[in-house]
Amino acid sequence: MPQQVRIGTRASTLALTQTGHVADALAAHGGLAIETVRVRTDGDRLTGSLASLGGAGVFVTALRDALLDGRCDVAVHSLKDLPTADAPGLVLAAVPPREDPRDALCARDGLTLADLPRGARVGTGSPRRAAQLLAARPDLDVVDIRGNVDTRLGRVAGSPTGPGDLDAVVLARAGLARIGRLEAVTELFGPDVMLPAPGQGALAVETRAAGLTTDLAGPLHAALAALDDRPTRLAVLAERALLARLEAGCAAPVGTLATLDADGTLTLDAVVVRTDGTASLRRRARTALPGTAAQDVVAARALGTDLADALLADGAADLADLGASR
Numbered sequence: 128m129p130q131q132v133r134i135g136t137r138a139s140t141l142a143l144t145q146t147g148h149v150a151d152a153l154a155a156h157g158g159l160a161i162e163t164v165r166v167r168t169d170g171d172r173l174t175g176s177l178a179s180l181g182g183a184g185v186f187v188t189a190l191r192d193a194l195l196d197g198r199c200d201v202a203v204h205s206l207k208d209l210p211t212a213d214a215p216g217l218v219l220a221a222v223p224p225r226e227d228p229r230d231a232l233c234a235r236d237g238l239t240l241a242d243l244p245r246g247a248r249v250g251t252g253s254p255r256r257a258a259q260l261l262a263a264r265p266d267l268d269v270v271d272i273r274g275n276v277d278t279r280l281g282r283v284a285g286s287p288t289g290p291g292d293l294d295a296v297v298l299a300r301a302g303l304a305r306i307g308r309l310e311a312v313t314e315l316f317g318p319d320v321m322l323p324a325p326g327q328g329a330l331a332v333e334t335r336a337a338g339l340t341t342d343l344a345g346p347l348h349a350a351l352a353a354l355d356d357r358p359t360r361l362a363v364l365a366e367r368a369l370l371a372r373l374e375a376g377c378a379a380p381v382g383t384l385a386t387l388d389a390d391g392t393l394t395l396d397a398v399v400v401r402t403d404g405t406a407s408l409r410r411r412a413r414t415a416l417p418g419t420a421a422q423d424v425v426a427a428r429a430l431g432t433d434l435a436d437a438l439l440a441d442g443a444a445d446l447a448d449l450g451a452s453r
Contacts, residue, residue: 129160130346135190135199138165139275144305145330146203149223152354153201158346164199166190191217194335200347202333205302206326206363211371214333221332222363224356226301228328228384230256230321232314233303234295235284239314240264247294250282254402256297258380259321261404276302280311297321301328322382322398325366329359358387361416361427365395368431373399373438374450381447385430391416395430399443408443410434 132153136146143163150161166189187209190202195216206222232240232249240263243249250272251257257269270293272279279296281289295313303309332351362385375381383397393414400407412434416423443449 133199135202153350156350204331206329206331207324220334221351221355222360225359226328228323231300231312233311234313250293250296258400325370326363364427365431368428369435372432372435401446
């Protein structure tokens, strides 16, 4: 008889879709019967900007509490929502293959960033996106917005489902792909225009640290191990190490992206931007991974930490409010 595994998730359309992909992947390995447990987080309940609510962790804490008190056995998060500090009693058990991490412009009339008229109103809830938008187009009127994907798309002029009070919004391509809304994209931003948030496009599957010592250990551990994707895990480790060293939360205009080449070279790009877009600092670093699991983890984290130190040495703290500068 299959073992029962309860997967905790937020109740938004995107979260349920992401969790469904993880549930299907775990079930495909056999020996598990999956049940979804919906958990309401502060980020779903409260209004206001993400920064004013205390950062991306507002989407995570309630799910972690549900894990720790036994209401669920596994929790699925958007990895970019995870605080960089370790959570006592929990482990990042799997990082599935990453979706395309780029940011996407969703504009009226098929417009691209270059085509938007002067003073166009562009919505985003991310200071990182806002700063990079203003760096590319200082004439734009960047509007702070909240809401799920459909709510944000409804803000674009011409939308039949919302007020249509904006010329465009910027969203993560990964989320749009997962819920089948790629038709709304009018331009994908390359890393030279907009570097994504650390972990963007990736999912995080957390479990209790003690959870894999129960009678679920065999089938659940095997399924999680099969779900874990080495290139994605190492890339996000480097990105999150950079963010942690800078002590930069979601309110800091920091973008970063790591990629693992076929020859085992891990490359990390990062940018720190003044919030008004008037100045930026961009750096790149590479490392050759040793090739063993434990050594690769150490090397990936060191790459992120070292690049953060280089940014700080070059004046990143003069551009943004970074905890590492205090």
